[in-house]
Amino acid sequence: MTAHHLSVRFRYGLRHSAPGQIVFLGLIWLFSQEVVRATGLPLTGGIVGLALVLLLLATRRISVLSLRRGASWFLAELLLFFIPAVLAVLNYPQLFGLLGLKIMVVILGGTVAVMGVTAMTVELSGKWRARHAASHALDA
Amino acid sequence: MPHPMLSTLDPWLATAFWSALTIAFYLLAKRLYRRWPHWLLMPLALTPALLIVVVLLMHASYGDYMHGAGWLLTLLGPATVAFAVPIYEQRALIRREWPVLAFGMVAGSLTAIGTSWLLATLLGLNGALRLSLLPRSISTPFAMQVSQDIGGVPNLTAVFVVLTGVFGAVLGDMMLTWLPIRSSLARGAVLAIGAHGAGTARANQLGVEEGSIAGLLMVLVGLLNVLVATLLAALA
Structure with missing residues (x-):
């Protein structure tokens, strides 16, 4: 069996195996962590790995089929991975009093504002763009 | 005060316990929310709430919990790559x-x-x-x-x-x-x-x-x- 043959078999196997893709994404992350450590980049391994994968996909070095199943798993179960951080509330019992109430006001007020501003910005810039495109079409 | 039973627990056993509990509550919350899609049953809210109840009932601390299930946070790295x-x-x-x-x-x-x-x-x-x-x-x-x-x-x-x-x-x-x-x-x-x-x-x-x-x-x-x-x- 030649090296080329093995590589083809590996790629074929990877496209059909979600666990294989999960491990593959983990390896890319470990590699990126090493890159960050070696170069002293002020970014995390996750961000460098994301950029690396985008680059490999854009230059067609890897097919999205070799990652899609694994990536879907990571994105679908994202919540599970940060639950341990959320339990940190145990260390802040004061959050269950007046302080927590104030924080809720910040979160609710802020979220309403973000949603309102985002809605208006996207809706209006979308309309502006559509009109702009229409007038350009008339020019042509 | 940590629970006497818990503090004498073997570290591997503690890891297995807190990790299994986290995953089990997460899967349970997902199933409940699929059946009854009420916001209070959102896995985002329900999973940490259930875990907090168990940690408090066992007189364990956040540190005990993190020693056991903190490794899950590592998976945020490859998730970011994804x-x-x-x-x-x-x-x-x-x-x-x-x-x-x-x-x-x-x-x-x-x-x-x-x-x-x-x-x-x-x-x-x-x-x-x-x-x-x-x-x-x-x-x-x-x-x-x-x-x-x-x-x-x-x-x-x-x-x-x-x-x-x-x-x-x-x-x-x-x-x-x-x-x-x-x-x-x-x-x-x-x-x-x-x-x-x-x-x-x-x-x-x-x-x-x-x-x-x-x-x-x-x-x-x-x-x-x-x-x-x-x-x-x-x-x-």
Whole structure:
């Protein structure tokens, strides 16, 4: 069996195996962590790995089929991975009093504002763009 | 005081116990929410709540829990790498709508940071607590990173991100009926930029188009915030 043959078999196997893709994404992350450590980049391994994968996909070095199943798993179960951080509330019992109430006001007020501003910005810039495109079409 | 039984527990056994409990509660919450989609049963809210009850009942501490289940946080690293796939798959949408997407992300992020700062200051919250509130609108792996970069407490930020997600999903439904917006682009953007992953899950229920717009924007807005925060931290 030649090296080329093995590589083809590996790629074929990877496209059909979600666990294989999960491990593959983990390896890319470990590699990126090493890159960050070696170069002293002020970014995390996750961000460098994301950029690396985008680059490999854009230059067609890897097919999205070799990652899609694994990536879907990571994105679908994202919540599970940060639950341990959320339990940190145990260390802040004061959050269950007046302080927590104030924080809720910040979160609710802020979220309403973000949603309102985002809605208006996207809706209006979308309309502006559509009109702009229409007038350009008339020019042509 | 840690529970006598728990403190004598073998570390491997403790890891197995807290990890299995976390995964079991998570799967249970997902199943319950699928059956009864009420916001109080959102896995985002229910899983931590159940775990907190068990930790308190066993007189364990956050430290005990983290020793056991903290390794799950490591998986946020490869999960961040996985975010490359939705960006790549939505490249046609980015090419077509990038000015609108960019405007929405910048306006939404500035509003999130500005209103959090303003409201926190008005209510007398300051220091690391106020800083930890600033990145609460973006997805957890990004938000914790930003919190770290700007001098907040990443774990507190994770708590605020979850609260934003739970209440943002409810607020999002109300805002979408109340706001005069019709395009699926705006509807997806409102949910993703306002309530990250929880909003994106709601967007997926609204429609395929809203869902893919939200899935893309949730990642892009997180990335934008991380890159700006990294730049600021490097300059400071």
